[in-house]
Amino acid sequence: MNRNGMKVNLGLLIILSMSLVLSGCLGFGSNLADILSFDILDDEGNSVLEQEVVIDVKNGVVTGSVKAENLIDAIYGKPVITVNKGYDIYYDGEPHVNGESVYDFSESVEFTVTKDSKKSQTKTWTVILEIVSDTDPVEPGPEPLVHWTFDGKTLPSELSPSAEGKLDFVPGVSGDAMLFKDNACLVISEEFTNASLQFEEAIFTVDLWFNADSDYFYTGKWNGLFSSGSQQRKNVRLLLDGQNIGKAHIHVDGISEAAEINWETDKWHHIALLYDGNSVLMYLDGELVYENADADVQEIDFTSVVKESFIGAQYPDAGQESSKRFFGGMIDEVRIWDIALTHEQILETFNTAKQ
Template sequence: MGAAPAQAAPGGWEPVGGGSGGFDADSPRFALAVLPDTQYLFDADSSDPAPLRATFRYLAEHRASGNIAFMAHLGDVTEHGTEHEIQLAARTFGALRDKVPYSVLAGNHDIPSGTDDQRGDSPYLDAFGPERYAPMDTFGGASPDGYNTYHVLRAGGREWLLLALDWRVSDAGLTWARNVLAEHPTLPTVLTTHDLAHANEEGAAQLSGHGTRLWEGLIRDHDQIFLALGGHYWPSGRTVLTNAAGNDVHVHLANYQDRYYGGAGTIRLYAFDLVRKVVDVETFAPWLMAREPGSRPLLAAENLELSSEVDRFSLTIDFDERFAGFAPVPPVAPRPPREVMPRDTVAYWRFDAEGLQGGSDGVPLDEGAVVRDLTGGGNDLTASRLHSSGPDVLVHSAEHHEGQPAHASLRFDGGQSPDRGAILQTAPDAPLNSMKFTDGYTIETFIRLPRPYVGAHAWMGILSWQGRSGDAGKTTGWSTEEPTCSLNVTGERFLQYVVYPHVQDADPTSWSHALETGRWHHIAIVNDGRRTILYVEGSKIARNPTQTSTGIATLGKPFTIGGTQSHERFGQGFYGWIGDTRIVARALGPEEFLTPYA
């Protein structure tokens, strides 16, 4: 049987690997491969290792493209545990040598089933004992009896622990496992064993007798263990338990030996995405996938990819929050202004003590309060409230984007019907008011829209230069009454950046996707003197115009944060939080942004 074709993993998940050579340990996206009971593929004279060979070829060939960190077998490698079956399985596993690190643990069919991990020698131990894993960089060690092992994986820029425990762990084995966790107190842990849980036909799982022993003797009181995996029983299932620290432990049962061709080497991929804070799980059989669609028998077609709620699903895990009890993320210190003012910075404002004297979280900003331009270039901002707005429309806040240099922001509570809000604006004679930026520019800010997003806030302004585009001689835009440059939020929460260039009679406009509420966003507008590109979180948006755009047709009127004029009048103000804002008189790359993106 040929190897699986070189293609994306099922479901289209294809994280970036470490180049053409192999695994990227620092990528925030990686996968853990899980291989349950393979016993019917190693069953006396009816053995057929071909499906498992195809699985191993798939893992080796997709190690880089799938960023596969490790493979964990869940026990019952063989049907009878005979030397013949064990040796055939051992040779088959040799296909992973120097390609993908892995662990194997004993199931009840691999050893005398009435024994625990103190059973002594066995053909299984000879073939799958600690000596097999010792050459792997991931191997951490084994219990004195050799039947329990632990493995330390570096993935997602951190280390993870995997415990591979015998099908029947003795008291001595539990003590060993507790000591391993004590020696690695900050490592998130995946526990694998053979007999952990069983499930009903709907996939609702509950702990087995041995699983209960592991829960009470190990898992419950060790917050590091966030995922526990077992095989042995079928059908597959899953549940979530609450440990002694009050945190979730995901308990999963995976076993496909009852399906066509003894499971056909079916594997499960746990695709960790530390950015999205999810684990996407999918289950498929590379041996069946490798056949051309037209030549697959009916049962192969039915079993090549499983899509039930216990075989294909996603787990939402805020990893920093879940691991905070044993591996808290150290707080990132604010960065001083001097570190974030590169050459050609013409204005930089922040709302901590560096730029705004006085005030504390939740306290309204005084009318007339001054936010200093930390470049010393004379572009200080002064606060004022619009219309008859009360003090609560502009408030100090400790909230901030995790990558923002200053750990502070301002909370604006603008809105329509009636118009209300607040703005910060430069003085009438500030140098920024008249700058044309014909050699290019970068404008950056941080915003967060509230959740829930309540009220009417369509076309509210984030920042702008005041004045009528018509007064700058611009005639091609939507209206001669709109300002010459503004960044706004539409009713659908799309960003709109519209600029009337200094040189062209045009209004090239960038549009983003809909912004998620309740989340901080870093926004960068970059112009290289020829065209403008809008970035959100370091990612270039789709709807950037190719129209030529050179400079900004400023009119000598104030630059403003918190609103956009129409007919030289402010209506509603911004609704949400605004953080550090910086203007540089040249195009910056994402690696130079206020929060750098590699």
């Protein structure tokens, strides 16, 4: 190696050495007044913190998490803090002793880590405890296409009363309910149906609460709870038999038949009619009361035959106004879904309202 090469190498070595010394003096490296680890112990010496403590070296913040049931132990627990050798920990000017000193962590707590109280070797740290849930977060459940509660004694714009009969707001299973009497019903607008009530692969659920009040219920004929049309395909109809109390009539596309479901007059019942892609099912008060497996259901379209749907009546057969089949009694909490509710979801609806 020539002399010039040796001079260059020696020059680089000197510059590198000076850089290392300066970085240490000016604090460009890691701060030796850092907290290396943090924990809080209960009286038996067990940790009360959850997960891994987050130590934010840049901002001087330590964040620990604790379950609600361990909060008291954490708030008045005994922190164990690890720092670099030769450094001490102070709280409010008093020395901290691991496993002995007790602080109130209901609010943030500040510690000072220092070596010989030198300003250049001192750092303030803030400790924060966060409460974490003991259970996994509950995911929100499905939402219906529409939910008519009848609360507030007003009707939404998509519902209009029929010209005949009389509707009244009365106490229901939850808030207000609608009383149908003297051949009254509610009409669901065509615009709302086209915009909001669409069903892929014919899968749907219609559920509601009803009370066939004997003062208003029409004995001797069918009473329509809900109808998107008459006897044609693609429609959904749900009626109660006024001649045979306890019997219902189900119409879903190609399915049209009566079934004994054991409903009673003068009593609130929850009823749900659905198609899950394979079977037509009906539930009364959370219990399965009707099933048609491998049902002949191809399409559900509330506007395929007529443009209006009814709550509290059946759409009349062509030229037969008498087949409108009004319902007499109370209806509450009408929901229409583009999914098939599960048995558990239907049972939850029934049990929640009962409470």
